[in-house]
Amino acid sequence: MTAPGLSVITRAIEEARQIFERMTGYAIYRIAETSRILLFMTVSILVFNFYPVTAIMVVLLALLNDLPIMMIAYDNAPIAEKPVRWNMTRVLTVASVLGIYGVFGSFGLYLILRNYLGLPQPEIQPLIFLKPLVAGHMTIYLTRNRGPVWAGPWPSWKLVVLCETTQILGALAVVYGWFMAPTGWKPALMVWAYALILFGIGSLVKIGTYRLLENRAKHQARHLERIEGRLVNHTRPRS
Structure with missing residues (x-):
């Protein structure tokens, strides 16, 4: 702030808005990812009597998720043209939709592995572990902006390197059986392809979801304008 000129103020505003976008993306990702894992595990145990992941897999998933999450602080977030503020309804709605969508995606993979491929439980668990790892890290890319993935600023190299490195480490653990039963490359690559399809959808x-929320906000704004107009006409003194 002690630098000469007014450009430092402009830069401070831009940086503040970038921080806000990073915090918004992190909140949406964290809520969506936590809800999808908890819901999937709970329903799997109660309905299917199936434990989708082991305790060591939960620990590995938490460790591998924490590394790319830290790099969100260095991401190339978009800069809003107007002042921004928290809209928790939008954050919770988008996060809930992505979370529920992820739960359906996980159950779809489970049914494919169990019913179509006929794999036993020890081989299903590593593949179920790999799905939230790969698809979860791809969700970070989804939550960076409100439009298509390629529409906003490209993610920083730090975020990309950590995301892809942890995904590869998780895949190697599944393929070669680090702390779990080995599955080989073919099932692991199938999970990657499945996660990519889920990412596109x-x-x-x-x-x-964002468009529905924006249309709803515009409809509410027009409704309020009509109400205010009626109140003004009603209270206007008549000659």
């Missing part, structure tokens, strides 16, 4: 789901 999830992008459309996210865009559609």
Whole structure:
């Protein structure tokens, strides 16, 4: 702030808005990812009597998720043209939609592995572990902006490197059986392909959710304007 000129003020405003966008993306990602894991595990145990992941897998998933999350602080977030403020209804709605969508995606993979491929439980668990790891890290890319993934600023190299490195480490753990039963490359690559399909559909789901929220906000704004206009006409003194 002690630098000469007014450009430092402009830069401070831009940085503040970038921080806000990073915090918004982090909140949406964290709520969506936590809800999808908890819901999937709870329903799997209560309905299917199936434990989708072991205790060591939960620990590995938490560790591998924490690394790319820290890099969100260095991401190339978009800069809003107007002042921004928290809209918790929007944050919770988008996060809930992505979370529920992820739960359906996890159950879809489970049913494919169990009913179509006929794999035993020890081989299903590593693949179920790999799905939230890969698809979860891809969700970070989804929550960076409100439009298509390629519409906003490209993610920083730090975020990309950590995301992809942890995904590869998780895949190697599944393929070669680090702390779990080995599955080989073919099932692991199938999970990657499945996660990529979910990522593409999830992008459309996210865009559609934002558009519905924006249309609702515009409708409410027009409704309030009509009410204010009626009140003004009603209270205006008559000659």
